[in-house]
Amino acid sequence: MADDARTLANGGKHIDFQTDPSRYRHWKLAVDGEVATLTMDVDENGGLFEGYQLKLNSYDLGVDIELADAVQRLRFEYPEVKVVVMRSGKNRVFCAGANIRMLAGSSHAHKVNFCKFTNETRNGIEDSSENSGQKYLCVVNGTAAGGGYELALATDHIIMADDGAAAVALPEVPLLAVLPGTGGLTRVVDKRKVRRDHADYFCTIEEGIKGRRAVQWRLVDEIAPNSRLDARIAERVKALAATSRRNGEGKGIVLTPLHRSIGDHRVHYEFVDVEINRAGRIATITIRAPEAPPPADIDALLAQGAAFWPLQVARELDDAILHLRLNELEIAMLVFKSHGDGALVAAYDDLLEAHKAHWLVNEIRHNWKRVLKRIDVTSRTLVTLVEPGSCFVGTLAELVLAADRSYMLIGSRDGDNRAPPAIVLSAMNFGPYPMSHGLTRLEARHQADPSQVEQARAKIGEPLDAEAAEELGLVTFALDDIDWDDEVRVFIEERTSFSPDSLTGMEANLRFVGPETMESKIFARLTAWQNWIFQRPNAVGENGALRRYGTGERAQFDMTRV
């Protein structure tokens, strides 16, 4: 169920994360040479759920799914694009932020998942700027309030109209009794480095800040009168393009639709299969190895396009994770399995490493990084089972390292003539896929003794059986055939009986050992506090500010400070 408080519009049965520009209702994507323009022009009758209108360029998850799609396509389909101009298609309003009626009527789980996805989309914009050289310029032509300003904050440069009306604002605290929780509080002080007392003032006024003070306080980068706005945008586009390291060679590839079938108990893609056991509250995600060796060279890879195995499997896996997060709320655990010829997986990893300087290979690597990060912040228990026939090699071995717990079979099973399972590490386990807090999963694992990362590196390419993998600290438990069934069964039964909330909190803490970055702070300090507030009567109770908003009645607060 997508949201037990809401009904999907148009009789939809689940939230679908797949779209393409021909289907967009809220965004327009236009490309002109090295400049793309992303225009937000929300169709107020195009809400994902019934029961609210998306006025004033306010958004719901459906709007953000289109944005995420556009940001992704720009990276893969437009190697020539160096600057993306984000602007509004409405007069005098940039974006009013997340739709309040949508939020007020959503289940707690949907609120949390909605914010998580929109955070990932904004992080994706920053990732595109940093790692694809697609620089984002935001044109604030009117009010950019709440989530609207948070969207602007994710870009590299904000130009605001200096017309006495355009303003940036984070009015959540005074207006709604919640936080600017989609990165806003963190980005204001950590990214834009607004002084904390100025930020305190800014975040407690409804009307926002316009004109020169917005520049002086670092809330926007520059202001321009309407008469000079277009000229200023053109100058800035040129300057940003000059800083881009996007080399713009060659043609893009098209992100063709995934082949997916959604059944009652199964979501099936070409290389990813999801079996949903609702009674047991488990989803088993099996990833299949490629069946053919990788293309011989970059031209052949370009010819494969979206069918190139590492790209296709990442897109399928990403869609599967999002589907489970938003549509299968009672699934407690994701069990990862794999199947196929590990040597072929290794060959693809070799190609990803050998050609990492090529723009498309770079995109594919960063895309895998983002998919794995999405898994890291998915609030379901992550378990990986390494069994005969599996192919946890390199990139796929990250799923062993990402798991809260992993089990690996020692030897073979009685009557199974396949070889014992092996894990194989590749260069991909040692850098290209950092977690959101900046460490690789192997580094996070071996905080006690970083030399263990080096010991693992020395084994790149070697098949590691269960005992060797346990010795290197790659798996939690190596079990023989006699113990496997009982141990795994008891673990799964126990785990799925625990309070989901305590598991969410526990996993979110244990997964992120060591440092924090701006990105990880958004998912930790900021999101955890927002989720607390999203549970408090002062925000979501009958008389709370979210519920009372727009009714003309004032919210009533319990004034206890906690």
Place this chain on the structure above:
Amino acid sequence: MADDARTLANGGKHIDFQTDPSRYRHWKLAVDGEVATLTMDVDENGGLFEGYQLKLNSYDLGVDIELADAVQRLRFEYPEVKVVVMRSGKNRVFCAGANIRMLAGSSHAHKVNFCKFTNETRNGIEDSSENSGQKYLCVVNGTAAGGGYELALATDHIIMADDGAAAVALPEVPLLAVLPGTGGLTRVVDKRKVRRDHADYFCTIEEGIKGRRAVQWRLVDEIAPNSRLDARIAERVKALAATSRRNGEGKGIVLTPLHRSIGDHRVHYEFVDVEINRAGRIATITIRAPEAPPPADIDALLAQGAAFWPLQVARELDDAILHLRLNELEIAMLVFKSHGDGALVAAYDDLLEAHKAHWLVNEIRHNWKRVLKRIDVTSRTLVTLVEPGSCFVGTLAELVLAADRSYMLIGSRDGDNRAPPAIVLSAMNFGPYPMSHGLTRLEARHQADPSQVEQARAKIGEPLDAEAAEELGLVTFALDDIDWDDEVRVFIEERTSFSPDSLTGMEANLRFVGPETMESKIFARLTAWQNWIFQRPNAVGENGALRRYGTGERAQFDMTRV
């Protein structure tokens, strides 16, 4: 009201943070040369509130107030002590953690404040080890469960009896549907560097881990059979003493009782006065400058002992903050003011800097650091008003920098012949008082341009009027007499009308710009998630695990993963 769900034992009207060893009911402090022993022997009938018994060395806030007092006294009263052995006075149990009946029946605000104080106490133990050279050795002679193990985690070295019974455990998730939230999850992976999947296993079993696996997984440092336990402790004490840089010179000073009167609307100390305006939901904390110049030398300082102004005022301020946190839950805002001769404050700061190598001066500086950190994590809006007659100099100027917002008067008031207010910086603003995330308050303030910290340093000792202070970014707003009253009044009225929850989340984010440390992660990632869980029906609802614990009935969970 200390806890609107509970009645204080023995007719108490407020929670009192002042105690001394002669009054301890739960701890015994014994000192023998360079070794102190802190024995936890909780009086089960000595609960702070009515309605529960503190069985099996379980604790409530009252137990922790004694521990905090003991840790503090060890630093000031026993310069000769290099090692503190923490052990249990009960047979076969070290400590069962926070008392569950106490937790189950507490208000949400009390739970959160209780955890915050116990976190500060455990951080204080680590601070003592790091900055006073008092090393903590923990002897686990039986079960150390939940908060019991979290207490052990705060020490430098854990020895566990290897008797088939003694074990360490974090059973909160499986047993109570809450987190080991007093630093446990963070310290297991960040301090003890237990591998995250091992930690996952450890935190989901009720029975804990004993013997060799506890050592292999880094949960304890060593195990010893009971027959050799005392000998092993003696060896370890010797080794720890050898690593201590406590120089043990001279005699300690006695932390004499504070002179305090608690009235209906006022808490008064010698140098700190708290005026409580319950209707306005404001507490005004006024700090008075010393009246005499500092002692001429260290001997004279030692002779003053606890009456030495910087120490006395820090102790008074600390008690005032704790009183307000736990006993005045509806106060929304702490307004800091100061009064007196700034030149004398400066002279005391000069002494603290000139003699910083002396053990007692070192203690006083670190104590101020801890008091200021306590203010940073106090979930009330912090405002500082800099007016004529004030003395925000050096150490006291940290209260300007700690504030969410500060206002400073330009010039004087009509009819007031005192000089316009000035802020004066000292060496104390540039290092000795870092926040929990490792930055000084000036560094946190000037993330955009670190050269502003250097500009401020160049002004050490110079009186800075409102315009100069605004120019240097030390105050939020400089206002003249005409604007002051209205602006400050409107701000206070607006601020106190907002939802307390959203302010808590907002302030906790804006105050901690930039990096995170283990200590700040405990107050951020860990605590924010725990507070969320403390609000969820799966833990605290009628059928939740905290309520059902010990009733024989199983908790019922909403199985939605959020």
